[in-house]
Each structure stands twice: as structure tokens, then as C-alpha cells.
Amino acid sequence: MNLALLLDEDFIADDRVLLRGRRRLHLDEVIQAQPGHRLPVGRLNGLMGTGELLRLTDEEAELRVHLDREPPQPLPVTLILALPRPKMLKRVIQNCATMGVKRLYLINSYKVEKSFWQSPWLGEEKLQENLILGLEQGMDTRLPQVTLCKRFKPFVEDELPAIASGSRKLVAHPGTGTACPTHVDTPVTLCIGPEGGFIPYEVEKLIETGFEPVHLGPRILRVETAVPVLLTRLFDSTV
Template identity: 65%
Template sequence: MNHALLFDEDFVAPNRAVLRGRRLKHIRSVLGASLGDQLPVGRVNGLMGSGEVIKLTDSEAELLVNLDQQPPSPLPLSLFLAMPRPKMFRRILQTSATLGIKDIWLINSYKVEKSFWQTPWLSDEHLQENLTLGLEQAKDTNMPKVHIRKLFKPFVEDELPSLLQGKVALVAHPGTATPCPTYLNKPAALCVGPEGGFTSYEVGKLEEAGCQGVHLGPRILRVETAVPVLVSRLFDACL
């Protein structure tokens, strides 16, 4: 936690916030904070700054907050991600938030098992929890939005084409002819398949919607590795 992310409900006054639970534990046991210490903080979808510890007990920490810094600029990227295995989903979500991705779409694919959609990590509470961890790692405040689409064909045919307008639209798929581009300076959309990749039919439908197939070379990467590698190639300035 490189800064504490503050939510509206944490504020007890315009410039005072109270932290409990995980953030309090971090402040006490990891940072070893004491009265008078200045801690980095940021308000969700707002400014960043510092918080002076004015009260510290076993149950809560009260901070006098001064917010005067802008958060990092978001990446101009929409990520369309075939629903990953639950055991890696949390890591991918946190990594995406850390990299500055603000527009995340979870979509279906033939190789996505139905059970993946039943994971409790898709609840609003757990989505916010993992996105928060990613933002705290990056010292960012702008909360990403996650959209869930469980039907591949209706989404790709009816919604995706309009979402790709004005963007460099790519689908990462091994075996395609074009290497993944680098140093983009314009809005982009990136489609990443499940373990094993999209099927040929799905790649075709994505290309019909406006995507170009690209590859990362002969090596086959896990999704949790492919996402940050692809993003770092497209937008090297994020790293």
C-alpha cells in the first residue's frame, strides 16, 4: 500500500478521515506510524496528498487530510478480457488497475468454463477490493469501471463495433501475422483471450467488429503475464 485510498464514507469532516480494518493494520504494523506522522493518501476519483495522524488507537486511525495533487493520467485503453480462471483473476484485476487501465470488459469465450462466472470475486465488493489494491500500489485514485458480458456473439456483434470507434483495435492471438505495435500515442482497445486463446471463429468475429490480430512472438504466455507485457508494449510510458 503506497498510499491509503480514502472513500467518501471514511470522511467524518471535509478534511478528516477515519481508517479501520486492513488500512489501519497496515498503518500500524507495516508503516509503524505514530501521532504526528504524515502518510500519503488519495481520495477515490479525486486528488492525492497527505494525511497527518491525529489519533491512533487499536480500532481506528484519524487523519487530518490535505489533498492537493493530481493522480496519474489514465491509459487511453479499453481492455476486453475473456473471463480468466478465478485463481488468477484477482491478480489480473489488480495489475490492470496498477497499470492505469480504467475501462475493463469481462467477456465470454468458448474456452471459458461456465464455473468461472460463478466466482465470488465478481461481486461488487470483491471487484472494488482488488481494484483498490491495484490503485494503492500505483498511487492512483481513479477507480476503473468493470463491465460484464456473458454472451460472446451478441456482445461482439451488437456492442463492440461502436466501442472500437476512434481506437486502434487489436486482438492478441498467437499465430497471427502482425507483431504487436509499440509506442502508441492514441486511444486503443485490446482483446485478450483465455488460456489457450480465442477460437478461430472468435478471432474472426473480433476482426469483423474492427480488430486487427497481433502477436507477441512464438512464446505462449499465461494471461496474467500477457496483459502487462501487451500493455507495456503499447504504452511504454506507463512503466
């Protein structure tokens, strides 16, 4: 927990918060904080600053907080991601939040098993839990927006053109002839398929919508690896 993320319900006064559960435990067992200890804090969707520990009990930690600076700028990217398998999903969600992605669409694909959509990790509470863990890691406060899209063709034909409007449109796909660009300084809409890539029909539908296929080389990466590699390559000066 590089940043203690504060929720509205944590505030007992304008400059006082009470932390319980995981965050209190982190202060006690990991940081081994004592009264007077200062740590980075930030209000969810708000400013960042410093918190001073006033008291620590078995149930709660009380901090005096001073919030005076903006969180880091988000990446200028909209990420369109074929729904990963459940055991990978939470890591991908955390990575996206850590790296500054603020718009994430989880979409269907031929290789996405129907059972993936039943994962409890797609519930609103679980999604927010992992987004917050990612924000704390990356020292950010702006909560990303995650949208679930369970039908590939209607999404690509009816929604994606407006979503990607005004941006450079890229689809990461193994075996294409163009390497993923670097040093990009314009907004990007990036599509990433399931492991092994989209099927040819899906790639063609994305190309019809204006997307350019790009690759990362001859190796096939896991989705949880491909996401940070692609984002770092595209926005190496801001990640």
C-alpha cells in the same frame, strides 16, 4: 499500500478521516507509524495529497489530510478480456487497476468454463475490493469500470463496434504474423483471449469488427502475465 485510499464514509470533517480495519492495521504493523507520520493519501475518484497521523488506537487511525493534486492520467485503452479462471481473476483485476486501465470488459469465450461466471470474485463488493488494492499499489484514485458480458457473439456484433469506435483495434493472438506495436500514442481497444488464445471462429468475428491480430512472440503467456506485458509494450512511455 503505497497510497491510503480514502472513501467518503471515512471523512469526519473536510480535512479529517478515520481509518479502520486493513488500512489501520497497515499503519500500525507494517509502517509502524507514530503521531506526526505523513503518508500519501487519495480520495476515491478524487484528488491525492498527504495525510498526517494524529492518533492511532487499537480500533482506528485519525489523519489530517490535505488533497491538492490530480491522480495520474489513465491509459488510453479499453481492455476486452476473456474471463480468466477464478484463482487468476483477482490478480488480473488488481494489475489492470495498478496500470491505469479504466474500462474493462470481461467477456465469454469458448474456452471460458461456465463455472467461472459463478465465481464470488465477480461480485460487486469483491471487484471493488481488488480494484482498490490495485489503485493503492499504483498510487491512483480513479476507480475503473468493469462490465460483465456473458455472450460472445452478441457482444462482438452489437456492442463492441460502438465501444471500440475511434480507437485502434487490436486482438492479441498467438501465431499471427504481426508483432504487437510499440510507442502507441492513440486510443486502443485491446482484446485478450483465454490462455492459448481465442478459437479461430472468435478471431474471425473480431477481424470482421475491424480488429487486427497481433502477437508477443512464440511463447504462450498466462493471462496475468500477458496483460501487463501488452500494456507496457503498447504504452511504454506512459505506464
